[in-house]
Amino acid sequence: MEKEAKDRIVRNVLLSIIIYTLPILLMFLYFYITGQKPWIK
Amino acid sequence: MTNFIEAVFTNLNTWGLAALTLIIGVFEFSFGLYGKHWNRNEKLLDLACYALPRLVTRPLVAYFGLKFLPIILPDAKDTLDWIPFFWGFVIICIYDDLTQYWYHRLHHEVPWLWRFHRTHHSAPYMGMAMASRQNIIYTIFFSQTYLTTLLVYLGLGYPALFAKGIKSIITKMAHSSIKWDKPLYEKKWLHPLAWVVERTISTPATHHAHHADVTDDGVGYYKGNFGNMFFFWDMLFGTALITRQYPKSYGISHYEGDAWYAQFLWPIFKSKVPGSELAAGGPMVREDVVVRSEVSAEPAEEQIDPAVPVNLRITNG
Numbered sequence: 001m002e003k004e005a006k007d008r009i010v011r012n013v014l015l016s017i018i019i020y021t022l023p024i025l026l027m028f029l030y031f032y033i034t035g036q037k038p039w040i041k
Numbered sequence: 042m043t044n045f046i047e048a049v050f051t052n053l054n055t056w057g058l059a060a061l062t063l064i065i066g067v068f069e070f071s072f073g074l075y076g077k078h079w080n081r082n083e084k085l086l087d088l089a090c091y092a093l094p095r096l097v098t099r100p101l102v103a104y105f106g107l108k109f110l111p112i113i114l115p116d117a118k119d120t121l122d123w124i125p126f127f128w129g130f131v132i133i134c135i136y137d138d139l140t141q142y143w144y145h146r147l148h149h150e151v152p153w154l155w156r157f158h159r160t161h162h163s164a165p166y167m168g169m170a171m172a173s174r175q176n177i178i179y180t181i182f183f184s185q186t187y188l189t190t191l192l193v194y195l196g197l198g199y200p201a202l203f204a205k206g207i208k209s210i211i212t213k214m215a216h217s218s219i220k221w222d223k224p225l226y227e228k229k230w231l232h233p234l235a236w237v238v239e240r241t242i243s244t245p246a247t248h249h250a251h252h253a254d255v256t257d258d259g260v261g262y263y264k265g266n267f268g269n270m271f272f273f274w275d276m277l278f279g280t281a282l283i284t285r286q287y288p289k290s291y292g293i294s295h296y297e298g299d300a301w302y303a304q305f306l307w308p309i310f311k312s313k314v315p316g317s318e319l320a321a322g323g324p325m326v327r328e329d330v331v332v333r334s335e336v337s338a339e340p341a342e343e344q345i346d347p348a349v350p351v352n353l354r355i356t357n358g
Binding site for chain 1: 123124125128131132135136139143146147150151152277278279
């Protein structure tokens with residue numbers, strides 16, 4: 001496997017980790033802004 | 042209305058998708074969209090890949106979700122069921138499809154993984170017949186299936202029902218030999234919609250390019266366009282090629298019809314085709330047979346998207 005391809009995979013994986021966290025962060029930001037606490041039943 | 046939509050997706054996830062696949066498949070076959078490539082070996086392989094995983098992987102995934110997870114995470118069941126539908130839907134869509142993007146991409150970019158995915162690419166045609174065509178090992182280790190099953194166990198079952206249903210339709214239709222996206226490129230007033238659609242989800246144009254038997258010819262691009270439900274992963278990671286054209290031929294340039302059982306069950310069974318990637322002692326990745334493919338005779342209204350630089354293309358098979 002070429003080094004260039006390997007480096008690109010590593011870079012893209014790091015970006016993917018951010019993308020995985022993004023919906024969670026946005027969801028809690030939305031709860032914070034709207035004052036919702038749906039986890040409290 | 043909600044009940045109706047819910048019923049549609051519930052049925053889609055049980056018998057609906059199989060019925061839809063059959064109907065579209067019959068339509069494709071009736072109109073000769075498989076060409077003359079669908080011989081006995083290909084039929085047996087497609088049929089085995091469609092039917093047998095249902096007897097192996099589905100029970101395995103059911104065991105994972107219903108028996109294994111309750112043992113290792115006994116207190117975690119439904120702990121995330123408070124997440125509102127919208128956010129659950131977004132989470133499932135991203136987690137499932139981004140994971141599949143990586144599973145798919147790595148099978149193309151890591152040479153020793155390629156042979157587990159080769160079966161999907163050896164089909165010299167597109168359509169419902171080959172949409173599920175995979176080596177059994179590739180199917181068993183479908184990483185996103187287990188991740189989504191975990192999320193369902195944690196309480197996101199309801200949004201998963203819809204996310205998986207929509208994803209299944211998009212991926213099936215991207216593999217279809219019915220070029221449903223063509224009107225979007227032909228009618229100028231639809232171009233703004235085409236611009237959005239082709240960057241958001243997998244379409245026949247972009248996914249057929251991924252299944253072309255040549256790459257870097259201006260249309261075929263098996264070194265990229267890895268997205269399944271969403272195409273924007275390819276846009277984001279620089280693995281996209283948008284041409285609004287369809288390859289003239291599909292498959293693997295050096296494919297010589299390895300026996301169906303070798304393609305389905307490699308490495309348990311090996312191919313008897315000398316020099317095949319699936320033969321005993323065969324190369325891990327075989328170089329392309331260089332035959333310049335002509336682009337479709339159909340006029341292209343738009344050439345390669347300049348937003349996707351050629352130098353971002355991957356260079357190993």
